Structure formats: C-alpha cells, structure tokens
Amino acid sequence: MADIQELKRIASQVRRDIIRQVYLSQSGHPGGGLGNADLLVALYFEVMKHDPSFNMEAKDEDVFFLSNGHISPVFYSVLARAGYFPAEELKTFRAIDSRLQGHPTTHEGLPGIRVASGSLGQGVSVAIGMALSKKMNGDDRTVFVLTGDGEQQEGQIWEAALFAPHNKVDNLVLIIDDNGQQIDGPTQEVLELGSFADKYKAFGWDIMRMNGNDMEETVKVLKEAAAKRNGKPTCIVMDTEMGMGVDFMVGTHHWHGKAPDKEQAINALGQLEETLGDFPAEGV
C-alpha cells in the first residue's frame, strides 16, 4: 500500500528541484514540470518496477518515455531522486559539458534516458516499439509514455494512435497532460483539440481519467492501467494545472518556457517544503 504522504513529500522536493534548475540556468520550462511532478513521482516511487542501475533494454522492467522533452527538469529531478545519478548533478542543467541537456538525450549517456525527445510527437511511436519488443520477448511489463496536450497537434501522434489498437498493444499506457496550455496560449485558442476521450475512444483505445495533481488518485489509476491486458492500449486523460505548487505560476501558459528571477525563485521556494535536501548550488 502506497504511503501517499511520503510520495507528496518527494513531489515537494521535486518541485523545488525544478525551480532551482530553471533559476540556475535562467532558461527552461518550469510550468509543465510543476504540473507533472506528482505523476512522475507516482510512477518512479510507487507504480513502476525499475532498476536505477540502468539497463537500456529494460528487460523485466516497466519503462517510461517522456515525449514532451521540454519538461526535462521534472524528469531529471525524479531520476536523480530515484537513484539514477547524483542529485548534485542537477545544478548542471542546461550548462556546457552537462549530461542534463535542455531536452533529454541518450547522447551524453545520462542514466534513465532511453531516447531523445524535444521535437514533439515522436515518443508514442517509440513507446509502441518498446512495448512490441517486450511482447516479442515474452516480457509482461508495461510501457508508459507522457505527451503534452499541445503536442497532440502533431500528425505523427495520430499515426501512432491508429497503430496501437489495431495491433493490440495492450502493454502501453499513454498519458496526455490535459493542462489546456501551450506555449503560445490556451490550447483552445491556439488549435482546439476537442475531447481526447472521444477521439481516442473512436480510435479504439481504453480511456481512463485522473486528476494528475491528486497523488492518491494518480497512484490508483496508474496501477489499474498497468495491470490491464485486454487487447487494447490505454489512454489516460490527465487533468493537471500547469505550474502547480507555486501560486503565481499556476494555471497560466506564462511560465511554460520562462525562468524566474531571484525574487520570484525565492518566493516560489518559500511555498515548497524542502524534504530530501536541496542539491548544493550557489545563489539560491
């Protein structure tokens, strides 16, 4: 049984890590990561079977792919806090000679990353390939992939959406972060996406919903999705608030791709409890 309070404490530290990484590099995307901190903590600290000593092929492990690579600070923080690499390394985010590139990559050999992402719309296809390799290998673990909602405007997404049900890729869980925001504004203004549930249902997926900022519900729904093997892939339409946890960043696209100044960073960190110890860094 999950210790929800402990997961929430980890998520608070992850949110601090996001703010501090983006503040230190004075670049990056804090908003989406803050909204997805609970999801990634639930996956890596409760739901997934995974090994931080990191093996690319992930035999007999659950696997997570981040398709919307720009929310890399949350991914880096969760991987570090889960033991994939030292948390001290978070201070190198987006710096020269770092393994923590602006968008995640395998190229610098950072443990926990299995494919580059950043150019949007590619991760679902990659996750399908990984899920198929598991089926071929008789490995019954689950493959999770997260996309943004704006990212669903990419055409390749819908190629993948057709493929997975037709080929009964039922060890695949797609999570759509339905926060309603993209970098140029609300999704309904930029390019209306309509109902993800209706669209994916029509394509032949099983639909689940969850509040991705409710840790208890997130853990419960993810576990249920991971256990399902009924011939259909699963799409979880996840409600989150972009910027969750920091009052002046919540619910707006303004912090999609912008770094806080020192005063804003201190304000934000004042709202987030330090629970696991900040990674050491100068200035904040």
Place this chain on the structure above:
Amino acid sequence: MLSLDKLQSTGKKATRDGFGAGLKAAGDKHDNVVMLTADLRGSMKSEDFINTYPDRFIQVGISEANMMGIAAGLATGGKIPVTTTFANFSTGRVYDQIRQSIAYSDKNVKICASHAGLTLGEDGATHQILEDIGMMRMLPGMTVINPCDYNQTKAAVQAIVEHHGPVYLRFGRPGWPVFIPEDTKFEIGKALPLSEGTDVTIFATGHLVWKAIEAARQLEKEGISVDLINIHTIKPLDEEAVIASAKKTGAVVTCEEHNKYGGLGSAIAECLSKHQPTPQEYVATDDTFGESGTADELLAKYGLDTPDVVAAAKRAIKRK
C-alpha cells in the same frame, strides 16, 4: 583481384531482390531481426522473410514517421529493426524522426530504401529522390551504403545487420546486370577496386557502377587506362583508397544516381580538396528533379549513361 574481364553480367536481377534475399539470410542467422514496412511489402521483395518469420514482421500502414519511431523503440528493446519503404519516404518524409529518435539517440536501426534515384522510372519525380544520400550523409553517426547489383545488395544487408549503429541502405527498382561475383566479401567502409589503371580514376556507386564498367571497357579500347573503384559505402568514406588512386591517376570522375550536390561526388571532393587536390568531373543529375520515363530513357536524358562517363573521363584527363 577483380578486373574488367571478370566483371561480366550473368543476367539481370533487381537490387531490391538482393535486399529480400539478404534479409532472409540475415533473419536466419539473427533471431532479433525485425522487418517493418509502410504498405510496401510487395515492392520490397521480402515475402521469403515475412512468410518464414511472420512474428518478426510489422505492417505499419502508410505512416512512415510512426514506422521510424517504432523502429527506434524496438532497437531500445534489443531488436534489430529493418525499416522498408521507397527511398523518398525513407528519408525526406521522415528526416526529423530519423534525426532525433534514431541518429541522435544512437539506435541500431537499419533504414532500407528501395526505388532510389531516376531508375524507378514511370512514377516520376515525386518518387525519384536524388537528395537522399546527401541528407543521410549529413547525420552524425549515420552509415550510408549504395550497393551496385543483386549480389552486393544481398551481402550488404547481412553486413549491416552485424554492424552496430544506424545505417541507410539505398537500392533500386529495375532489373539490373548482376556482375559482382557471389563470393566477393562486403566490408562496410572499404572501397572495392574493380580494375587497375593509371590515366584516370572512376569512382562509382549504385546502378552507375555498371555504366562505369561499360565506359572503362570503351576507354581501355581507346588506350586510356582506368582505375575503376566501387565506393559502395559513401559514409564512412574509404579515404585511404580514394587518396591513393587520385594520387596515382591525377584525374577523377564520380558516378552516382543522385544530385551533384551532397552525394558521392561531394564526399570525394571533400576528401580530395583536403588531402590530394585533383581535377574532378561529376556524372550526376544537374540540380534538377526527374520525370516519367523508362529507366534507360531517364539515364540517357539526365546524363547518367555510359557515353556520359566516357566523356567525363576525357574531360578530367584534359584538366590534368
């Protein structure tokens, strides 16, 4: 050592048939080889593999971007995915998917592309890609191979499956002379000398190797001694062989079924301008799109035929 005498056509077979035969052989040897196609299994001549290993065949439908991503995922899980479709849809249509999910992510994916160049014929310019070698050659870490006949294509498929890393393998549609002896070893990145000579070097890749052989026979009759070298691997280029031959002959011709920009000619020029500056003439398309017609008509019209190679060799020699 091969020579012009030994390089006789034993009949016509398509390089894509060589791909199918090579894939079956590679699949027999390696049980992690998985074939993907985007609604072109018939054109890829791979029924033998598909019927023998139906569980290792994935029909993706007409969605090449998705195919490249799935291949990257399969490679992550330890498979050796072989993507198959026409060369245009294997490269230009999916450049960013290859760039991010395969090349930058260092995935062991084999991109196998048929119907490259003008010789696909009647379908016309929408399908006749002449820029693919250039695009793939620019990607860091990508190996680029353009085999010249059935036997070499069959051998190349087996070699790329045993090579770790992303590969672009480009071949074609039409029946074409088979002339490389079956027992010729295929080494990735190693030039294959076809005939030794001293007056001019002809570097050729793909279908145009046969045209270069015909041209060399004619040149030899006229008393011109040709160093004929098959560059099947355009990247990594066998610089040592290229430099040594250019040094020996002092005049170079490059032959390819590709635009003059970005392909074999460019690769040779980049190498020689740095190490052994040498007059060079290009047998390649002249920065143009193709059109409908038969393979033979197109090669003649666009300057990729035997007389064009002969003329280019004489021009190169004059510039010494």
